[in-house]
Amino acid sequence: MGTSLIVLIGILVLIAIYAISLYNGLITARNRTDEASSDIDTLLKRRHDLIPNLVETVKGYAKHESETLERVIQARNSAVSAQGEGIAERASKENALSGVLKSIFALSEAYPDLKANQNFMELQGELAATEDKLQASRRFYNSMTLSYNNRIEMFPGSIIAGMFAFAKRGFFELDAAEAEAAKKAPQVKF
Secondary structure (H helix, E strand, C coil), X not given: CHHHHHHHHHHHHHHXXXXXXXXXXXXXXXXXXXXXXXXXHHHHHHHHHHHHHHHHHHHHHCCCCHHHHHHHHHHHHHHHHHHHCCHXXXXXXXXXXXXXXXXXXXXXXXXXXXXHCHHHHHHHHHHHHHHHHHHHHHHHHHHHHHHHXXXXXXXXXXXXXXXXXXXXXXXXXXXXXXXXXXXXCCCCCC
């Protein structure tokens, strides 16, 4: 009887260690997802801070393009106000801002003096670099989210996740129009 009790206790201890390991793995995955989300927030703030400077630079050259500039500012303000919302709402507003930003860069083609302006070029470069970093951060966040969601949905992690109310996370996705545009090859004209 003493040997079987020791074996039973040993098995229970191993199960407890395994459950603790699963729980800690879920915590790690959730924290990595939160960190990736925070990285996106940091880059979005940088992007939001650069836009007013870019708009002010363009205003001096393209005075009669106020409608385009107003749309950029409205989209930026909408994106800034989305900070407390869910990931899907934030992604939608950020995607709208990305679309409107393309129109401001199109203005530089219509205004050669603006295109040659050093301040505009520096701001455009900084914004482009921020956009690249933002895309990388979105990919990293989505990768961490996939890993986290897999851990809470797969057995036996799903048991521990259910016991401690771990919830699935949403992906930071392109809207339908941007997803379609991303699939098409860019056109180069000379």
